[in-house]
Amino acid sequence: MSTRRSVAFIGSECYPFVKTGGLGDVMYALPKALTKQNCDVKVILPRYKCIPWKYQEKMVYRGSFNMDLCADGRSFYVGIMEYVWDGVVYDFIDNEDFFGYGSPYTNLIDDIPRYCFFAKAALAALNYMNWIPDVIHCHDWQAALGPVFLRTLFAHTPIGNAKSILTIHNLRFQGIYNIETIKYWTNLPDYVFNKDALTQDWVNANLLKGGLNYCDMITTVSNTYAGEIQTPFYGEGLDAHLRFHARKLRGIVNGIDCDLWNSATDEKLAVPYDITDVLTKKRENKQAMQEQLGLVQDDHMFVVGLISRLTDQKGLDLVNAVISPMLDGHTQIVVLGTGDEKYENAFRHYEGSHKGMVCSNIMYDEGRAHRIYAGCDALLVPSLFEPCGLTQLIAMRYGTIPIVRETGGLKDTVEPYNQFNNTGNGFTFDRYESGLLLDAINRAKTLYFTNRWCWDEMVQRDMDKDVSWDSSAAQYRALYLELKP
Ligand code: ADP
Ligand code: GLC
DSSP: OOSOEEEEEEOSOBTTTBOSSHHHHHHHHHHHHHHTTTEEEEEEEEOOTTSOHHHHTTOEEEEEEEEEOSTTOOEEEEEEEEEEETTEEEEEEEOHHHHSSSOSOOOHHHHHHHHHHHHHHHHHHHHHHTOOOSEEEEETGGGTHHHHHHHTTTTTSGGGGSEEEEEESOTTOOOEEEHHHHHHHHOOOGGGSSTTTTBOSSSEEEHHHHHHHHSSEEEESOHHHHHHTTSTTTSTTOHHHHHHTGGGEEEOOOOOOTTTSOTTTOTTSSSOOOTTTHHHHHHHHHHHHHHHHTOOOOTTSEEEEEESOBSGGGTHHHHHHHHHHHOSSSEEEEEEOOBOHHHHHHHHHHHHHTTTTEEEEOSOOHHHHHHHHHHOSEEEEOOSOOSSOSHHHHHHHTTOEEEEESSHHHHHHOOBOBTTTTBOSBEEEOSSOHHHHHHHHHHHHHHHHHOHHHHHHHHHHHHHSOOSSHHHHHHHHHHHHHHOO
16 A cells, blocks of 8 residues: 555546536546545546536636647647646646637547547646656547557657556547548657558547557456447457557456445435435435425335436437336336437327326436435446446445346446345346346336335345445556556
């Protein structure tokens, strides 16, 4: 424990400043956990206009410079705005051209230049601040050029001494765009545009692929996903590339921040609760939620939640297929999410056709998410693929039983219920089939309605399960030490 390690996180979102999904949670919780394990952490983020003013106004100007970026010599302003919170230093890269509009992700035409700029500006900012960490830890395609710049344009600068890790949170998004444009916005040497690094095909370059090649270590967010992405089904076209780099690929499962997700102190809930009074207090939270959401008020209902980006990754086709057979008069469904129009509309439709039994909250709302985790009996996560998944972890911590497909991190974090020795944390199914999802839901319902004693024991077992970052943060720390002994 004694050797101190320093690490710079580079990524495109971070709770509470800006979050669209689990990456935002990890960028907040992991650095915080690492500071408790003898690490110095700086988190480098874009200063998006959409970051709430209450944070913007507390940022302190740390300096600025002009940085060459493009092939034609165009240079850009890089400002560094700093905010220190909970032992973690957040440095926001300020630039109006790239971050002065819209939400973090708009479309690739804008996103490719802004994240080419961001990855380079992050390294340049570290040099400028003269803060040279042992490791730069980059996250997803938006930061994937970090390791490429590090070993090329920055190789003979102070930051060139750092090692690099690239973490894959979701292989589906890779940052693929035509070679000419990426050459223009990075001014990277021609030799990185070879088929083992940045080149995707005759026309396109792939930022993630380049990062995977140049980084010292690749991690992804669960052990199962680390294996899956080396197969064609989950590999998103990069399975061969990942197999080639398999010796530097590791899976480290995510945790959640147990201060942020703590039902005993959660001010967003109708009534706080812990493992000793969950059985009565969860019922009160359920009633309050039913009232708030306009559901039939009856605490004997089996209430199933779904909190998710509404995209095909999340297994929503299966959910669509089982909604009608699920609704038996004793079951209610609560959805919270935004995303593809076809799913948003389908859930709106079910709310209309099953008034009082289905509630579709087509919105992004943190407070509502907390109340749904607390108020539901079970949470659905039937994903087609799931690198880790955080909602099943939060659910367990709130005594809500997860019903999940055995893929990626879902498989690694939810042990299937075993009725013979009364063990396990949730209900699971393997193949991507609606019949199997329905079967898992029915097994959950059967236990809930006919053997509440065992159900309640599982609720308490889940609340007791360690879903914190402690052990995974220790694994990241060990990795930093391995790279920089
Ligand atoms: P992903 O990153 O693929 O979206 P995760 O399960 O890793 O999936 O993380 C999702 C995170 O986003 C969780 O913290 C979840 O509570 C939150 N979340 C998803 N949709 C919403 C929403 N509509 N409102 C509030 N929080 C949401
Ligand atoms: C991605 C994945 C999700 C994971 C999250 C944080 O968004 O889809 O499974 O939990 O990143 O690592």
